[in-house]
Amino acid sequence: MNLKATSHRQLDQNQEDRARAIRDALRDAIVDRRLAPGTKLSEAEVGTLFDVSRTVVRDALQMLAFEGLVRTERNRGAFVSNPSTEEARQVFASRRLIEAGIIAAAAERLTPADIALFREQLREEERHRNERGASARRAEIKASGDFHLLLAKVAGNAVLEKFMDELVARSSLVIALYGRTGVSSCGHDEHGDILDALEKGDVTRATHLMMHHIDHIEADLDLALSETRTLKDALAL
Numbered sequence: 001m002n003l004k005a006t007s008h009r010q011l012d013q014n015q016e017d018r019a020r021a022i023r024d025a026l027r028d029a030i031v032d033r034r035l036a037p038g039t040k041l042s043e044a045e046v047g048t049l050f051d052v053s054r055t056v057v058r059d060a061l062q063m064l065a066f067e068g069l070v071r072t073e074r075n076r077g078a079f080v081s082n083p084s085t086e087e088a089r090q091v092f093a094s095r096r097l098i099e100a101g102i103i104a105a106a107a108e109r110l111t112p113a114d115i116a117l118f119r120e121q122l123r124e125e126e127r128h129r130n131e132r133g134a135s136a137r138r139a140e141i142k143a144s145g146d147f148h149l150l151l152a153k154v155a156g157n158a159v160l161e162k163f164m165d166e167l168v169a170r171s172s173l174v175i176a177l178y179g180r181t182g183v184s185s186c187g188h189d190e191h192g193d194i195l196d197a198l199e200k201g202d203v204t205r206a207t208h209l210m211m212h213h214i215d216h217i218e219a220d221l222d223l224a225l226s227e228t229r230t231l232k233d234a235l236a237l
Helices: 002-010 013-031 043-050 054-067 085-109 112-129 134-155 158-178 188-199 203-219 231-235
Strands: 070-073 077-080
Touching: 013 043, 013 054, 013 134, 013 158, 013 231, 043 054, 043 231, 054 070, 054 077, 085 134, 085 158, 085 188, 085 203, 112 134, 112 188, 134 158, 188 203
Parallel strands: none
Antiparallel strands: 070 077
């Protein structure tokens, strides 16, 4: 964290903007599976492709590492994250434990205004589900994760919310890389059913539906590696 902050202080506004643009391009290539898990992200090659200094590239890679999309290894460099089967299982096992508590806490605090926000969130998910293409796919994965983050926010526990933020980010990476259907599997109907149960105050049913929902997401995973491409080809530069 301190290293990331130090890096930002060394960059001017233009360099920070370039770093964010590179982060976005790499993130899209990772989520779209154009960059396979384990692919090395050479600072020199990325810098050449985008015509920027290694300092700018390093900042972009640090942002991706903070999001869990990239891992860095001392004396080896940066690589596209490659969650193992066991790591993926641990992510979803953690979600089952934490989201059961979030459901219980959210049920006690849910207001009509919260319900309205959730309904709008479901409409956004539906909008993305009906669209096609890589950008729609990314947007749907994000919108689906946002439903779970909104639940954590309503629960009113800042620590749980922070945990969920990390777990959703890790889940989104796993789903984007290994989801068989190429979508989030966080269907509108499942989210809607959970919300209906919460609105009726049926915590037991809402919890059961959430556990089934997480099972559904995990069951959609296929951890076979995708075809490896060169960095230049994956970024279409």
